[in-house]
Amino acid sequence: MQFQGTADYVADKDLMIAVNAAIRLERPLLVKGEPGTGKTELARQVAAALGIEMLEWNVKSTTKAQQGLYEYDAVSRLRDSQLGDARVHDVNNYIRKGKLWQAFSAAKKCVLLIDEIDKADIEFPNDLLQELDRMEFHVYETGETVTARVRPIVIITSNNEKELPDAFLRRCFFHYIRFPDVETLEKIVEVHYPGIRKTLLGNALSQFYEIRETPGLKKKPSTSEALDWIRLLVAEDVDPADLRGDARNALPKLHGALLKNEQDVHLFERLAFMARRER
Template sequence: MSFQGTSTYVATSELQIAVNAAIYLQRPLLVKGEPGTGKTLLAHEIANALGKKLLTWHIKSTTLAQQGLYEYDAVSRLRDSQLGKEGVDDISHYIKKGKLWEAFTADETVVLLIDEIDKADIEFPNDLLLELDRMEFYVYELQQTIKAIHRPIVIITSNNEKELPDAFLRRCLFHYIRFPDKTTMQEIVNVHFPNIREELLNNALQLFYGLREVTGLKKKPSTSELLDWLSLLLFEQLPASVLAESDLKEQLPPHLHTLIKNEQDLNILEEWRRRRR
Protein backbone atom coordinates (compact mmCIF):
# COMPACT_ATOMS: atom_id res chain seq x y z
CA MET A 1 0.00 0.00 0.00
CA SER A 2 1.32 3.41 -0.97
CA PHE A 3 -0.24 6.86 -0.67
CA GLN A 4 0.65 9.49 -3.26
CA GLY A 5 -2.23 11.91 -2.84
CA THR A 6 -5.41 11.83 -4.91
CA SER A 7 -7.04 13.76 -7.71
CA THR A 8 -8.77 15.90 -5.08
CA TYR A 9 -5.99 16.18 -2.47
CA VAL A 10 -2.55 17.63 -3.13
CA ALA A 11 -0.09 15.91 -0.80
CA THR A 12 3.47 17.21 -0.56
CA SER A 13 6.33 14.74 -0.87
CA GLU A 14 7.02 15.12 2.88
CA LEU A 15 3.42 14.24 3.72
CA GLN A 16 3.46 11.24 1.39
CA ILE A 17 6.65 9.99 3.06
CA ALA A 18 5.11 10.38 6.53
CA VAL A 19 1.91 8.54 5.61
CA ASN A 20 3.71 5.68 3.89
CA ALA A 21 6.17 5.36 6.79
CA ALA A 22 3.25 5.05 9.21
CA ILE A 23 1.67 2.38 7.02
CA TYR A 24 4.94 0.43 6.72
CA LEU A 25 5.88 0.68 10.41
CA GLN A 26 2.25 0.17 11.52
CA ARG A 27 2.44 3.17 13.81
CA PRO A 28 -0.18 5.87 14.42
CA LEU A 29 0.51 9.07 12.49
CA LEU A 30 -0.02 12.23 14.53
CA VAL A 31 -0.83 15.13 12.20
CA LYS A 32 -0.68 18.75 13.34
CA GLY A 33 -1.10 22.03 11.51
CA GLU A 34 -3.17 25.17 11.33
CA PRO A 35 -6.95 24.67 11.28
CA GLY A 36 -8.12 24.36 7.70
CA THR A 37 -4.94 22.81 6.29
CA GLY A 38 -6.57 19.44 5.53
CA LYS A 39 -5.62 17.32 8.55
CA THR A 40 -9.00 15.63 8.89
CA LEU A 41 -9.46 15.41 5.13
CA LEU A 42 -6.15 13.54 4.90
CA ALA A 43 -7.62 10.42 6.53
CA HIS A 44 -10.56 10.47 4.11
CA GLU A 45 -8.20 10.74 1.13
CA ILE A 46 -5.94 7.96 2.41
CA ALA A 47 -8.98 5.69 2.68
CA ASN A 48 -10.11 6.65 -0.84
CA ALA A 49 -6.65 6.22 -2.35
CA LEU A 50 -6.10 2.79 -0.78
CA GLY A 51 -9.68 1.59 -1.19
CA LYS A 52 -10.13 1.14 2.55
CA LYS A 53 -13.07 1.75 4.85
CA LEU A 54 -12.81 4.83 7.06
CA LEU A 55 -13.82 4.82 10.73
CA THR A 56 -13.96 8.24 12.40
CA TRP A 57 -13.83 8.93 16.13
CA HIS A 58 -14.56 12.61 16.73
CA ILE A 59 -13.11 13.67 20.08
CA LYS A 60 -14.87 16.19 22.33
CA SER A 61 -13.95 17.69 25.70
CA THR A 62 -16.16 15.10 27.40
CA THR A 63 -14.90 12.07 25.46
CA LEU A 64 -13.36 9.24 27.48
CA ALA A 65 -10.82 6.78 26.14
CA GLN A 66 -13.04 3.91 27.29
CA GLN A 67 -15.70 5.01 24.79
CA GLY A 68 -13.33 4.18 21.96
CA LEU A 69 -13.06 0.61 23.25
CA TYR A 70 -16.58 -0.21 24.45
CA GLU A 71 -19.32 0.88 26.83
CA TYR A 72 -21.33 -1.36 29.12
CA ASP A 73 -24.93 -0.23 29.53
CA ALA A 74 -25.66 -1.50 33.03
CA VAL A 75 -28.70 0.76 33.39
CA SER A 76 -30.49 -0.78 30.41
CA ARG A 77 -29.69 -4.25 31.65
CA LEU A 78 -31.11 -3.48 35.08
CA ARG A 79 -34.26 -1.99 33.56
CA ASP A 80 -34.76 -4.97 31.25
CA SER A 81 -34.30 -7.39 34.14
CA GLN A 82 -36.97 -5.54 36.14
CA LEU A 83 -39.31 -5.75 33.16
CA GLY A 84 -38.62 -9.45 32.73
CA LYS A 85 -37.26 -9.16 29.21
CA GLU A 86 -35.49 -12.11 27.59
CA GLY A 87 -31.76 -12.10 26.96
CA VAL A 88 -30.82 -10.23 30.12
CA ASP A 89 -28.46 -13.02 31.10
CA ASP A 90 -26.41 -12.42 27.93
CA ILE A 91 -24.29 -9.43 28.91
CA SER A 92 -23.00 -9.03 25.36
CA HIS A 93 -26.39 -7.53 24.44
CA TYR A 94 -25.46 -4.53 26.59
CA ILE A 95 -21.96 -3.98 25.27
CA LYS A 96 -21.65 -1.13 22.78
CA LYS A 97 -18.59 -1.45 20.57
CA GLY A 98 -16.35 1.58 20.20
CA LYS A 99 -14.42 2.68 17.11
CA LEU A 100 -11.25 0.83 18.15
CA TRP A 101 -13.22 -2.38 18.63
CA GLU A 102 -14.75 -1.93 15.17
CA ALA A 103 -11.33 -1.27 13.64
CA PHE A 104 -9.69 -4.22 15.40
CA THR A 105 -12.34 -6.73 14.33
CA ALA A 106 -12.84 -5.53 10.75
CA ASP A 107 -12.42 -8.14 8.02
CA GLU A 108 -9.66 -6.09 6.39
CA THR A 109 -7.36 -3.20 7.20
CA VAL A 110 -9.29 0.04 7.79
CA VAL A 111 -8.28 3.66 8.24
CA LEU A 112 -9.08 4.85 11.77
CA LEU A 113 -9.25 8.62 12.27
CA ILE A 114 -8.99 9.90 15.85
CA ASP A 115 -9.92 13.50 15.18
CA GLU A 116 -8.77 16.43 17.37
CA ILE A 117 -7.34 14.36 20.20
CA ASP A 118 -6.17 17.53 21.99
CA LYS A 119 -9.78 18.48 22.79
CA ALA A 120 -10.04 15.71 25.40
CA ASP A 121 -8.70 15.61 28.93
CA ILE A 122 -4.92 15.49 29.29
CA GLU A 123 -5.10 11.88 30.49
CA PHE A 124 -7.01 10.75 27.39
CA PRO A 125 -3.91 9.96 25.25
CA ASN A 126 -2.25 8.09 28.14
CA ASP A 127 -5.37 5.94 28.56
CA LEU A 128 -4.90 4.66 25.00
CA LEU A 129 -1.17 3.90 25.18
CA LEU A 130 -1.37 0.12 25.43
CA GLU A 131 -4.33 -0.23 23.09
CA LEU A 132 -2.63 1.68 20.28
CA ASP A 133 0.74 0.04 20.96
CA ARG A 134 -0.35 -3.59 21.31
CA MET A 135 -3.53 -3.23 19.26
CA GLU A 136 -5.56 -5.12 21.85
CA PHE A 137 -7.65 -4.55 24.96
CA TYR A 138 -9.51 -6.62 27.55
CA VAL A 139 -13.29 -6.63 28.04
CA TYR A 140 -13.81 -7.41 31.72
CA GLU A 141 -17.56 -7.98 31.43
CA LEU A 142 -17.02 -10.66 28.78
CA GLN A 143 -13.65 -11.88 30.10
CA GLN A 144 -12.39 -11.61 26.55
CA THR A 145 -9.42 -10.00 24.85
CA ILE A 146 -10.16 -8.10 21.64
CA LYS A 147 -7.09 -8.19 19.44
CA ALA A 148 -6.67 -6.57 16.03
CA ILE A 149 -7.14 -9.04 13.20
CA HIS A 150 -5.57 -6.47 10.87
CA ARG A 151 -3.73 -3.48 12.32
CA PRO A 152 -5.62 -0.37 11.24
CA ILE A 153 -3.96 2.64 9.66
CA VAL A 154 -4.36 5.15 12.48
CA ILE A 155 -4.40 8.88 11.74
CA ILE A 156 -4.57 11.21 14.77
CA THR A 157 -5.13 14.95 14.35
CA SER A 158 -4.36 17.75 16.79
CA ASN A 159 -4.81 21.52 16.68
CA ASN A 160 -2.24 22.03 19.44
CA GLU A 161 -4.82 23.20 21.97
CA LYS A 162 -2.79 21.37 24.61
CA GLU A 163 0.46 19.46 24.80
CA LEU A 164 0.32 15.70 24.41
CA PRO A 165 2.19 13.40 26.84
CA ASP A 166 5.70 12.28 25.88
CA ALA A 167 4.81 8.61 26.38
CA PHE A 168 2.05 8.99 23.80
CA LEU A 169 4.25 10.88 21.35
CA ARG A 170 6.89 8.12 21.51
CA ARG A 171 4.38 5.67 20.08
CA CYS A 172 3.46 7.88 17.11
CA LEU A 173 5.07 9.14 13.96
CA PHE A 174 4.65 12.87 13.55
CA HIS A 175 4.01 15.24 10.67
CA TYR A 176 3.28 18.96 10.71
CA ILE A 177 1.33 20.15 7.68
CA ARG A 178 2.98 23.45 6.90
CA PHE A 179 0.82 26.14 5.39
CA PRO A 180 1.12 25.82 1.59
CA ASP A 181 3.34 28.25 -0.28
CA LYS A 182 1.89 30.05 -3.29
CA THR A 183 2.98 27.37 -5.77
CA THR A 184 1.44 24.54 -3.77
CA MET A 185 -1.67 26.60 -3.07
CA GLN A 186 -2.08 27.21 -6.78
CA GLU A 187 -2.03 23.44 -7.34
CA ILE A 188 -4.67 22.98 -4.61
CA VAL A 189 -6.90 25.65 -6.13
CA ASN A 190 -6.56 24.18 -9.62
CA VAL A 191 -7.77 20.83 -8.27
CA HIS A 192 -10.99 22.46 -7.02
CA PHE A 193 -11.38 25.07 -9.76
CA PRO A 194 -9.65 23.69 -12.87
CA ASN A 195 -11.05 26.42 -15.14
CA ILE A 196 -10.21 29.43 -12.97
CA ARG A 197 -8.63 32.32 -14.86
CA GLU A 198 -4.92 32.63 -14.14
CA GLU A 199 -5.09 36.42 -13.66
CA LEU A 200 -7.93 36.11 -11.15
CA LEU A 201 -6.09 33.40 -9.22
CA ASN A 202 -2.82 35.32 -9.10
CA ASN A 203 -4.54 38.48 -7.88
CA ALA A 204 -6.57 36.53 -5.31
CA LEU A 205 -3.50 34.75 -3.95
CA GLN A 206 -1.61 38.03 -3.66
CA LEU A 207 -4.41 39.53 -1.55
CA PHE A 208 -4.86 36.31 0.46
CA TYR A 209 -1.19 36.00 1.45
CA GLY A 210 -1.04 39.72 2.12
CA LEU A 211 -3.91 39.31 4.56
CA ARG A 212 -2.13 36.41 6.31
CA GLU A 213 0.91 38.64 6.84
CA VAL A 214 -1.07 41.16 8.90
CA THR A 215 0.54 41.04 12.34
CA GLY A 216 -1.59 39.97 15.29
CA LEU A 217 -4.43 38.10 13.60
CA LYS A 218 -5.81 35.48 15.96
CA LYS A 219 -7.29 33.38 13.15
CA LYS A 220 -5.40 33.73 9.89
CA PRO A 221 -7.44 32.74 6.83
CA SER A 222 -6.81 29.11 5.91
CA THR A 223 -6.93 26.99 2.77
CA SER A 224 -10.57 26.07 3.25
CA GLU A 225 -11.49 29.75 3.63
CA LEU A 226 -9.55 30.64 0.50
CA LEU A 227 -11.54 28.04 -1.45
CA ASP A 228 -14.82 29.44 -0.10
CA TRP A 229 -13.73 32.95 -1.06
CA LEU A 230 -12.77 31.91 -4.59
CA SER A 231 -16.07 30.07 -4.95
CA LEU A 232 -17.94 33.31 -4.23
CA LEU A 233 -15.76 35.33 -6.60
CA LEU A 234 -16.38 32.84 -9.38
CA PHE A 235 -20.11 32.70 -8.63
CA GLU A 236 -20.40 36.46 -9.00
CA GLN A 237 -18.11 36.39 -12.05
CA LEU A 238 -16.04 39.23 -10.69
CA PRO A 239 -13.35 40.39 -13.12
CA ALA A 240 -9.75 39.94 -12.11
CA SER A 241 -9.32 43.72 -12.28
CA VAL A 242 -11.49 44.10 -9.16
CA LEU A 243 -8.85 42.27 -7.15
CA ALA A 244 -5.99 43.93 -8.97
CA GLU A 245 -7.36 47.31 -7.92
CA SER A 246 -7.82 46.21 -4.32
CA ASP A 247 -5.15 47.26 -1.88
CA LEU A 248 -5.38 46.16 1.76
CA LYS A 249 -4.07 49.59 2.75
CA GLU A 250 -6.82 51.40 0.87
CA GLN A 251 -9.70 49.00 0.28
CA LEU A 252 -10.71 45.67 1.75
CA PRO A 253 -11.31 42.80 -0.69
CA PRO A 254 -14.88 41.73 -1.56
CA HIS A 255 -16.50 39.07 0.66
CA LEU A 256 -14.05 39.65 3.49
CA HIS A 257 -16.45 37.77 5.79
CA THR A 258 -15.29 34.48 4.28
CA LEU A 259 -11.67 35.22 5.25
CA ILE A 260 -11.93 37.07 8.58
CA LYS A 261 -13.98 35.18 11.17
CA ASN A 262 -14.07 37.30 14.32
CA GLU A 263 -14.47 40.92 15.43
CA GLN A 264 -11.06 41.03 17.08
CA ASP A 265 -9.25 40.25 13.83
CA LEU A 266 -11.40 42.74 11.94
CA ASN A 267 -10.37 45.46 14.39
CA ILE A 268 -6.72 44.44 14.06
CA LEU A 269 -6.99 44.66 10.28
CA GLU A 270 -8.61 48.09 10.46
CA GLU A 271 -5.88 49.34 12.82
CA TRP A 272 -3.20 47.86 10.55
CA ARG A 273 -4.65 49.72 7.57
CA ARG A 274 -4.96 52.97 9.54
CA ARG A 275 -1.27 52.91 10.50
CA ARG A 276 -0.21 52.44 6.87
CA ARG A 277 -2.30 55.15 5.28
Protein backbone atom coordinates in the same frame (compact mmCIF):
# COMPACT_ATOMS: atom_id res chain seq x y z
CA MET B 1 0.55 -0.41 0.44
CA GLN B 2 1.86 2.88 -0.92
CA PHE B 3 0.12 6.24 -0.70
CA GLN B 4 0.88 8.43 -3.71
CA GLY B 5 -1.79 11.07 -3.21
CA THR B 6 -5.04 11.34 -5.16
CA ALA B 7 -6.49 13.49 -7.89
CA ASP B 8 -8.60 15.26 -5.26
CA TYR B 9 -5.86 15.88 -2.68
CA VAL B 10 -2.55 17.68 -3.23
CA ALA B 11 0.00 15.92 -1.01
CA ASP B 12 3.62 17.02 -1.05
CA LYS B 13 6.52 14.57 -1.03
CA ASP B 14 7.16 14.89 2.72
CA LEU B 15 3.54 14.08 3.55
CA MET B 16 3.53 11.00 1.31
CA ILE B 17 6.78 9.84 2.92
CA ALA B 18 5.24 10.27 6.38
CA VAL B 19 2.09 8.29 5.51
CA ASN B 20 4.06 5.44 3.96
CA ALA B 21 6.57 5.37 6.84
CA ALA B 22 3.74 5.07 9.38
CA ILE B 23 2.19 2.24 7.36
CA ARG B 24 5.52 0.46 7.11
CA LEU B 25 6.32 0.88 10.81
CA GLU B 26 2.74 0.01 11.81
CA ARG B 27 2.71 3.08 14.03
CA PRO B 28 -0.06 5.67 14.40
CA LEU B 29 0.55 8.73 12.21
CA LEU B 30 0.16 11.90 14.29
CA VAL B 31 -0.61 14.83 12.01
CA LYS B 32 -0.47 18.40 13.29
CA GLY B 33 -1.01 21.70 11.53
CA GLU B 34 -3.17 24.81 11.47
CA PRO B 35 -6.94 24.17 11.40
CA GLY B 36 -8.11 23.88 7.81
CA THR B 37 -4.88 22.50 6.33
CA GLY B 38 -6.42 19.15 5.33
CA LYS B 39 -5.49 16.90 8.27
CA THR B 40 -8.87 15.19 8.49
CA GLU B 41 -9.21 14.99 4.73
CA LEU B 42 -5.84 13.22 4.59
CA ALA B 43 -7.28 10.15 6.32
CA ARG B 44 -10.21 10.03 3.89
CA GLN B 45 -7.88 10.32 0.91
CA VAL B 46 -5.51 7.63 2.23
CA ALA B 47 -8.48 5.27 2.55
CA ALA B 48 -9.72 6.20 -0.93
CA ALA B 49 -6.25 5.81 -2.50
CA LEU B 50 -5.70 2.39 -0.93
CA GLY B 51 -9.27 1.27 -1.58
CA ILE B 52 -10.04 0.43 2.05
CA GLU B 53 -12.72 1.36 4.57
CA MET B 54 -12.33 4.34 6.92
CA LEU B 55 -13.66 4.57 10.48
CA GLU B 56 -13.86 8.06 11.97
CA TRP B 57 -13.76 8.83 15.69
CA ASN B 58 -14.45 12.53 16.29
CA VAL B 59 -13.04 13.51 19.67
CA LYS B 60 -14.80 16.15 21.81
CA SER B 61 -13.94 17.77 25.13
CA THR B 62 -16.18 15.25 26.91
CA THR B 63 -14.90 12.17 25.06
CA LYS B 64 -13.33 9.41 27.16
CA ALA B 65 -10.87 6.84 25.84
CA GLN B 66 -13.14 4.02 27.01
CA GLN B 67 -15.76 5.12 24.48
CA GLY B 68 -13.37 4.20 21.67
CA LEU B 69 -13.20 0.64 23.03
CA TYR B 70 -16.77 -0.03 24.14
CA GLU B 71 -19.53 1.23 26.41
CA TYR B 72 -21.50 -0.93 28.82
CA ASP B 73 -25.09 0.20 29.35
CA ALA B 74 -25.70 -0.92 32.94
CA VAL B 75 -28.78 1.30 33.28
CA SER B 76 -30.61 -0.42 30.41
CA ARG B 77 -29.70 -3.82 31.78
CA LEU B 78 -31.06 -2.91 35.21
CA ARG B 79 -34.26 -1.63 33.67
CA ASP B 80 -34.68 -4.78 31.59
CA SER B 81 -34.10 -6.97 34.64
CA GLN B 82 -36.89 -5.14 36.45
CA LEU B 83 -39.17 -5.70 33.47
CA GLY B 84 -38.26 -9.38 33.22
CA ASP B 85 -36.75 -9.04 29.73
CA ALA B 86 -34.90 -12.22 28.65
CA ARG B 87 -32.18 -10.11 27.02
CA VAL B 88 -30.79 -9.36 30.47
CA HIS B 89 -29.13 -12.81 30.66
CA ASP B 90 -26.68 -11.98 27.86
CA VAL B 91 -24.37 -9.09 28.77
CA ASN B 92 -23.40 -8.68 25.11
CA ASN B 93 -26.80 -7.11 24.49
CA TYR B 94 -25.68 -4.12 26.55
CA ILE B 95 -22.22 -3.56 25.11
CA ARG B 96 -21.84 -1.02 22.33
CA LYS B 97 -18.66 -1.39 20.31
CA GLY B 98 -16.50 1.70 19.88
CA LYS B 99 -14.47 2.72 16.84
CA LEU B 100 -11.32 0.91 18.02
CA TRP B 101 -13.26 -2.32 18.53
CA GLN B 102 -14.79 -1.95 15.07
CA ALA B 103 -11.35 -1.38 13.53
CA PHE B 104 -9.83 -4.31 15.44
CA SER B 105 -12.61 -6.68 14.38
CA ALA B 106 -12.51 -5.68 10.70
CA ALA B 107 -11.61 -8.59 8.40
CA LYS B 108 -9.51 -6.33 6.16
CA LYS B 109 -7.10 -3.48 6.80
CA CYS B 110 -8.85 -0.18 7.32
CA VAL B 111 -8.03 3.42 8.19
CA LEU B 112 -8.93 4.52 11.72
CA LEU B 113 -9.09 8.30 12.11
CA ILE B 114 -8.90 9.71 15.64
CA ASP B 115 -9.76 13.31 14.87
CA GLU B 116 -8.66 16.28 17.03
CA ILE B 117 -7.24 14.27 19.91
CA ASP B 118 -6.11 17.47 21.63
CA LYS B 119 -9.73 18.44 22.36
CA ALA B 120 -10.05 15.73 25.01
CA ASP B 121 -8.73 15.64 28.56
CA ILE B 122 -4.95 15.44 28.95
CA GLU B 123 -5.24 11.84 30.18
CA PHE B 124 -7.05 10.73 27.01
CA PRO B 125 -3.91 9.90 24.98
CA ASN B 126 -2.32 8.08 27.95
CA ASP B 127 -5.45 5.95 28.33
CA LEU B 128 -4.99 4.68 24.76
CA LEU B 129 -1.27 3.90 24.97
CA GLN B 130 -1.47 0.15 25.47
CA GLU B 131 -4.42 -0.39 23.15
CA LEU B 132 -2.74 1.38 20.22
CA ASP B 133 0.62 -0.20 20.97
CA ARG B 134 -0.48 -3.81 21.48
CA MET B 135 -3.59 -3.57 19.28
CA GLU B 136 -5.72 -5.34 21.89
CA PHE B 137 -7.83 -4.63 24.95
CA HIS B 138 -9.78 -6.52 27.61
CA VAL B 139 -13.57 -6.48 28.01
CA TYR B 140 -14.15 -6.86 31.74
CA GLU B 141 -17.89 -7.54 31.52
CA THR B 142 -17.41 -10.60 29.28
CA GLY B 143 -13.85 -11.59 30.16
CA GLU B 144 -12.76 -11.62 26.51
CA THR B 145 -9.71 -10.01 24.96
CA VAL B 146 -10.27 -8.21 21.67
CA THR B 147 -7.21 -8.38 19.41
CA ALA B 148 -6.89 -6.72 16.02
CA ARG B 149 -7.44 -9.27 13.24
CA VAL B 150 -5.56 -6.98 10.82
CA ARG B 151 -3.61 -4.01 12.15
CA PRO B 152 -5.42 -0.83 11.01
CA ILE B 153 -3.73 2.29 9.66
CA VAL B 154 -4.24 4.77 12.50
CA ILE B 155 -4.19 8.49 11.68
CA ILE B 156 -4.46 10.93 14.59
CA THR B 157 -4.96 14.67 14.09
CA SER B 158 -4.21 17.52 16.47
CA ASN B 159 -4.64 21.29 16.25
CA ASN B 160 -2.01 21.80 18.96
CA GLU B 161 -4.55 23.12 21.49
CA LYS B 162 -2.64 21.28 24.20
CA GLU B 163 0.58 19.32 24.50
CA LEU B 164 0.42 15.55 24.14
CA PRO B 165 2.29 13.27 26.59
CA ASP B 166 5.81 12.18 25.67
CA ALA B 167 4.95 8.50 26.14
CA PHE B 168 2.18 8.88 23.57
CA LEU B 169 4.37 10.81 21.13
CA ARG B 170 7.04 8.12 21.34
CA ARG B 171 4.61 5.58 19.88
CA CYS B 172 3.65 7.74 16.89
CA PHE B 173 5.21 8.78 13.60
CA PHE B 174 4.89 12.56 13.49
CA HIS B 175 4.25 14.95 10.62
CA TYR B 176 3.47 18.66 10.66
CA ILE B 177 1.52 19.94 7.66
CA ARG B 178 3.00 23.34 6.92
CA PHE B 179 0.80 26.03 5.46
CA PRO B 180 1.12 25.72 1.66
CA ASP B 181 3.19 28.17 -0.34
CA VAL B 182 1.63 30.07 -3.25
CA GLU B 183 2.49 27.43 -5.84
CA THR B 184 1.02 24.59 -3.78
CA LEU B 185 -2.11 26.56 -2.92
CA GLU B 186 -2.59 27.28 -6.63
CA LYS B 187 -2.60 23.53 -7.28
CA ILE B 188 -5.09 22.98 -4.44
CA VAL B 189 -7.43 25.65 -5.82
CA GLU B 190 -7.21 24.26 -9.35
CA VAL B 191 -8.14 20.78 -8.04
CA HIS B 192 -11.32 22.22 -6.52
CA TYR B 193 -12.08 24.79 -9.24
CA PRO B 194 -10.64 23.55 -12.55
CA GLY B 195 -10.60 26.18 -15.25
CA ILE B 196 -10.57 29.15 -12.87
CA ARG B 197 -9.35 32.35 -14.54
CA LYS B 198 -5.61 32.77 -14.00
CA THR B 199 -5.90 36.51 -13.36
CA LEU B 200 -8.57 35.98 -10.70
CA LEU B 201 -6.59 33.19 -9.07
CA GLY B 202 -3.35 35.19 -9.09
CA ASN B 203 -4.92 38.35 -7.67
CA ALA B 204 -6.95 36.41 -5.09
CA LEU B 205 -3.94 34.50 -3.78
CA SER B 206 -1.85 37.68 -3.72
CA GLN B 207 -4.44 39.38 -1.52
CA PHE B 208 -4.96 36.25 0.55
CA TYR B 209 -1.28 36.05 1.52
CA GLU B 210 -1.22 39.79 2.24
CA ILE B 211 -4.09 39.24 4.66
CA ARG B 212 -2.31 36.30 6.34
CA GLU B 213 0.84 38.36 6.79
CA THR B 214 -0.91 41.42 8.24
CA PRO B 215 0.69 42.23 11.62
CA GLY B 216 -1.70 41.98 14.55
CA LEU B 217 -4.08 39.50 12.91
CA LYS B 218 -5.63 37.32 15.63
CA LYS B 219 -6.68 34.40 13.39
CA LYS B 220 -4.93 33.82 10.11
CA PRO B 221 -7.27 32.46 7.39
CA SER B 222 -6.71 28.80 6.57
CA THR B 223 -6.56 26.80 3.35
CA SER B 224 -10.21 25.80 3.65
CA GLU B 225 -11.20 29.43 4.18
CA ALA B 226 -9.21 30.44 1.11
CA LEU B 227 -11.15 27.86 -0.91
CA ASP B 228 -14.48 29.15 0.45
CA TRP B 229 -13.49 32.74 -0.40
CA ILE B 230 -12.37 31.91 -3.92
CA ARG B 231 -15.57 29.91 -4.45
CA LEU B 232 -17.55 33.05 -3.59
CA LEU B 233 -15.39 35.20 -5.87
CA VAL B 234 -16.10 32.81 -8.75
CA ALA B 235 -19.82 32.63 -7.95
CA GLU B 236 -20.11 36.44 -7.75
CA ASP B 237 -18.03 36.81 -10.95
CA VAL B 238 -15.77 39.33 -9.24
CA ASP B 239 -13.54 41.33 -11.58
CA PRO B 240 -9.89 40.34 -10.93
CA ALA B 241 -8.94 44.03 -11.16
CA ASP B 242 -11.03 44.73 -8.05
CA LEU B 243 -8.69 42.50 -6.04
CA ARG B 244 -5.48 44.32 -6.97
CA GLY B 245 -3.55 46.49 -4.58
CA ASP B 246 -2.63 46.28 -0.93
CA ALA B 247 -5.15 44.25 1.11
CA ARG B 248 -4.55 46.60 4.05
CA ASN B 249 -6.05 49.58 2.21
CA ALA B 250 -9.60 48.27 2.55
CA LEU B 251 -11.66 45.40 3.85
CA PRO B 252 -11.34 42.45 1.47
CA LYS B 253 -14.34 41.69 -0.72
CA LEU B 254 -16.59 39.08 0.92
CA HIS B 255 -14.30 39.29 3.94
CA GLY B 256 -16.64 37.18 6.09
CA ALA B 257 -15.12 34.08 4.49
CA LEU B 258 -11.63 35.06 5.69
CA LEU B 259 -11.94 37.20 8.83
CA LYS B 260 -13.68 35.25 11.57
CA ASN B 261 -13.73 37.61 14.55
CA GLU B 262 -14.55 41.27 15.19
CA GLN B 263 -11.00 42.14 16.27
CA ASP B 264 -9.62 41.27 12.84
CA VAL B 265 -12.44 43.11 11.06
CA HIS B 266 -11.72 46.21 13.19
CA LEU B 267 -8.01 45.86 12.43
CA PHE B 268 -8.65 46.07 8.68
CA GLU B 269 -11.11 48.91 9.17
CA ARG B 270 -8.45 50.88 11.07
CA LEU B 271 -5.81 50.10 8.44
CA ALA B 272 -8.18 51.25 5.70
CA PHE B 273 -8.98 54.46 7.61
CA MET B 274 -5.28 55.23 8.15
CA ALA B 275 -4.54 54.53 4.46
CA ARG B 276 -7.25 56.99 3.40
CA ARG B 277 -5.89 59.69 5.74
CA GLU B 278 -2.41 59.35 4.27
CA ARG B 279 -3.62 59.94 0.73
